[in-house]
Amino acid sequence: MAKVRDVCxxxxxxxxxxxxxxxDLFFDGHDNYLRYGQSQAxxxxxxxxxxxxxxxxxxxxxxxxxxxxxxxxxxxSPQGGIVERDxxxxxxxxxxxxxxxx
Amino acid sequence: MPAESKPPDxxxxxxxxxxxxxxxxxxxxxxGLAAGAHAIAxxxxxxxxxxxxxxxxxxxxxxxxxxxxxxxxMAAQAEAGIPLVIGSCGQSGSxxxxxxxxxxxxxxxxxxxxxxxxxxxxxxxxxxxxxxxNAQGKIQPLAPHGPLSDATIDECAHIVAAMGPAPYIAAxxxxxxxxxxxxxxxxxxxAAVPLSRGMAAASAWHAGKVGECGAQCTxxxxxxxxxxxxxxDDGFDVEPLAVENHCSPHSVxxxxxxENSDPFQLSEPGGMLDVSAARYEQLDDRxxxxxxxxxxxxxxTMKLEGAAPGPFQTIMLIGIEDPDVLSQLDLFHDRLxxxxxxxxxSTLGAEAGDYHISLRLYGWNAVSGRPVPLGTQPPRxxxxxxxxxxxxxxxxxxxxxxxxxxxxxxxxRHGIELPSYGFPFSxxxxxxxxxxxxxxxxxxxxxxxxxxxxxxxxxxxxxxxxHG
Numbered sequence: 001m002a003k004v005r006d007v008c009x010x011x012x013x014x015x016x017x018x019x020x021x022x023x024d025l026f027f028d029g030h031d032n033y034l035r036y037g038q039s040q041a042x043x044x045x046x047x048x049x050x051x052x053x054x055x056x057x058x059x060x061x062x063x064x065x066x067x068x069x070x071x072x073x074x075x076x077s078p079q080g081g082i083v084e085r086d087x088x089x090x091x092x093x094x095x096x097x098x099x100x101x102x
Numbered sequence: 103m104p105a106e107s108k109p110p111d112x113x114x115x116x117x118x119x120x121x122x123x124x125x126x127x128x129x130x131x132x133x134g135l136a137a138g139a140h141a142i143a144x145x146x147x148x149x150x151x152x153x154x155x156x157x158x159x160x161x162x163x164x165x166x167x168x169x170x171x172x173x174x175x176m177a178a179q180a181e182a183g184i185p186l187v188i189g190s191c192g193q194s195g196s197x198x199x200x201x202x203x204x205x206x207x208x209x210x211x212x213x214x215x216x217x218x219x220x221x222x223x224x225x226x227x228x229x230x231x232x233x234x235x236n237a238q239g240k241i242q243p244l245a246p247h248g249p250l251s252d253a254t255i256d257e258c259a260h261i262v263a264a265m266g267p268a269p270y271i272a273a274x275x276x277x278x279x280x281x282x283x284x285x286x287x288x289x290x291x292x293a294a295v296p297l298s299r300g301m302a303a304a305s306a307w308h309a310g311k312v313g314e315c316g317a318q319c320t321x322x323x324x325x326x327x328x329x330x331x332x333x334x335d336d337g338f339d340v341e342p343l344a345v346e347n348h349c350s351p352h353s354v355x356x357x358x359x360x361e362n363s364d365p366f367q368l369s370e371p372g373g374m375l376d377v378s379a380a381r382y383e384q385l386d387d388r389x390x391x392x393x394x395x396x397x398x399x400x401x402x403t404m405k406l407e408g409a410a411p412g413p414f415q416t417i418m419l420i421g422i423e424d425p426d427v428l429s430q431l432d433l434f435h436d437r438l439x440x441x442x443x444x445x446x447x448s449t450l451g452a453e454a455g456d457y458h459i460s461l462r463l464y465g466w467n468a469v470s471g472r473p474v475p476l477g478t479q480p481p482r483x484x485x486x487x488x489x490x491x492x493x494x495x496x497x498x499x500x501x502x503x504x505x506x507x508x509x510x511x512x513x514x515r516h517g518i519e520l521p522s523y524g525f526p527f528s529x530x531x532x533x534x535x536x537x538x539x540x541x542x543x544x545x546x547x548x549x550x551x552x553x554x555x556x557x558x559x560x561x562x563x564x565x566x567x568x569h570g
Contacts, residue, residue, distance in 0.1 A: 072363035
């Protein structure tokens with residue numbers, strides 16, 4: 001089993017507007033992308049449970065020419081709200097780094 | 103703007119910086135002018151940093167920083183005789199933020215003895231008008247939101263509608279030297295000049311999207327701040343303004359992913375940009391050529407942004423190095439939180455109202471707010487941020503003051519001498535102000551891109567140098 005941190009050369013997250021979070025996983029080479037890009041662990045149901053999002057709203061897009069997977073989901077608390085901890089969602093990728101890809 | 107008898111083959115847009123106030127570099131601007139730029143365009147705002155800027159109408163960048171950038175750009179505009187287009191002025195693009203930017207521009211014009219024709223384009227919306235439009239079914243929600251209620255409209259301190267390029271094009275065609283716009287979609291600001299000169303929509307919009315963050319689409323965004331876009335009917339070229347930097351097919355195509363929930367399709371006023379078939383190729387050492395995007399015309403919509411003020415917060419911070427605490431941080435957090443709530447209930451009682459206390463252990467799990475995996479080694483130190491939220495600022499501070507001695511001295515177990523944790527500040531309580539949230543995620547439908555927009559001219563050419 002490989003972890004995200006082992007097979008991606010760059011992983012980042014950011015707010016996409018005020019209501020969405022988007023995570024970009026750039027795989028280290030096309031072989032890794034082909035092998036792990038479609039892993040169950042990166043599909044909406046798994047991401048929803050990891051990030052606390054509504055599975056029906058999680059979007060996953062495969063971008064083959066960049067060997068990357070983009071995952072987007074609605075924020076679980078309002079941006080800048082009373083429990084805000086990450087205004088720009090820039091640290092939300094970290095919880096994916098140790099996810100095991102089958 | 104020079105009169106041209108026939109449309110040019112290509113339009114060059116100098117994008118000096120990702121956001122006005124972030125630090126325009128004179129060498130960048132020089133390079134772009136020498137390359138024959140037809141216009142200078144930049145946005146000056148974003149919603150990324152939260153709703154407070156829209157609710158308050160304040161700029162994220164300081165007055166001095168914005169004025170410094172604007173001074174360089176206005177001087178370049180006058181020197182080259184090309185239009186200068188700035189969108190989403192003053193961060194939120196609200197009327198107040200736009201007027202603030204206009205006044206800075208007028209100060210600079212006086213200082214440099216410039217006499218531009220300035221078009222100021224407002225897009226803040228009236229609540230009563232929006233309610234009427236909502237009742238007519240002209241306002242639709244975007245995911246994940248539902249239908250808009252009048253109550254939500256009333257909650258918002260300010261509401262802006264994001265403009266497309268149409269009002270900019272109208273102002274440019276009427277001879278504006280400088281266009282200062284309220285809230286506008288980022289790509290529209292950069293697409294306005296190429297569209298006004300007849301370039302294909304797909305090229306103009308795709309170039310606008312790639313260039314919207316300035317040098318962010320280059321191989322080394324730390325080198326220089328801007329890019330030069332050369333837009334033609336069959337695509338566009340992009341190169342950094344800093345000679346020591348370059349663009350690569352990867353840096354340009356990867357930027358299309360940035361901050362978008364969908365990497366291939368971008369909804370804009372009046373259409374949808376589809377880049378799924380776009381091709382990115384290295385044209386020379388520094389330049390990437392982009393072709394193959396499609397623009398699909400759609401009914402015209404403007405995205406609404408509305409910011410509502412919420413409750414108030416007072417915060418306190420302590421630092422802890424005590425190993426007894428660090429070895430039991432989760433227990434410490436839970437006991438301290440319970441003790442603080444109990445303290446508030448016993449001292450303020452019902453007066454505290456619907457208050458909220460949040461403790462964030464920086465160095466442990468403050469950022470994620472999630473449980474730390476079992477077996478994680480204790481950190482060397484933690485910072486504990488206490489965030490008190492209440493209906494008024496004075497109430498939040500009263501609660502924080504009631505909590506202060508417990509927060510300062512809370513022991514990890516009973517029966518030990520009371521510890522004293524490390525306050526960095528005195529007084530310990532910091533009144534942080536209000537919480538603000540974006541409430542709208544809806545689009546306003548209209549057949550006329552100018553219906554919800556107001557253009558005011560400030561013409562310094564013939565008239566007096568002062569604006570009433």
